[in-house]
Amino acid sequence: MFDKNWNNSPVIDSDIVQSITNNDLLVSLFRKFPSFENAEISEFLFTRGNTLDCMNGIIDWKDRIGPTLLVDLMVPLDDCGINEIVRVKIRFSDIDRFCLNGLNHQNVICGLGVRIYHSDRLLSKMFRVDWGGSALTHQVSLECHSIIIEEVQKLRKDPCR
Numbered sequence: 001m002f003d004k005n006w007n008n009s010p011v012i013d014s015d016i017v018q019s020i021t022n023n024d025l026l027v028s029l030f031r032k033f034p035s036f037e038n039a040e041i042s043e044f045l046f047t048r049g050n051t052l053d054c055m056n057g058i059i060d061w062k063d064r065i066g067p068t069l070l071v072d073l074m075v076p077l078d079d080c081g082i083n084e085i086v087r088v089k090i091r092f093s094d095i096d097r098f099c100l101n102g103l104n105h106q107n108v109i110c111g112l113g114v115r116i117y118h119s120d121r122l123l124s125k126m127f128r129v130d131w132g133g134s135a136l137t138h139q140v141s142l143e144c145h146s147i148i149i150e151e152v153q154k155l156r157k158d159p160c161r
Contacts, residue, residue, distance in 0.1 A: 066094030
């Protein structure tokens with residue numbers, strides 16, 4: 001699934017930004033949707049959801065929760081001329097495809113790219129998300145139904161560095 005060329009920081013179109021729930025939490029602080037260049041993944045929580053319980057008739061399909069990835073990133077607030085860090089929690093919900101290459105003690109990424117496409121197989125709109133590109137080999141590609149900015153917290157200093 002890795003097809004991203006990380007030589008240039010990815011740009012996320014404003015149409016895509018508008019499709020991300022709570023995008024205003026980031027835009028109000030960064031004055032734009034950040035590229036996540038030099039962000040560091042500090043927490044990575046993957047849950048499989050309850051699809052199996054739905055398939056076994058334990059839970060009704062209308063109550064299905066698909067696989068979810070919650071990511072905690074430390075993002076530099078460099079464009080303001082200050083060396084402050086912002087903690088950003090992003091939830092990628094109802095994941096259909098997921099690929100991880102490398103997870104290290106330090107997971108700095110060169111950027112986060114998001115595209116929207118129509119899945120013929122699922123007959124729905126999907127987000128295609130890619131991040132990675134550093135020399136420490138941490139890359140993720142995933143396809144999901146929704147992206148939610150869960151939390152944005154300005155920190156006084158970088159707790160990871």
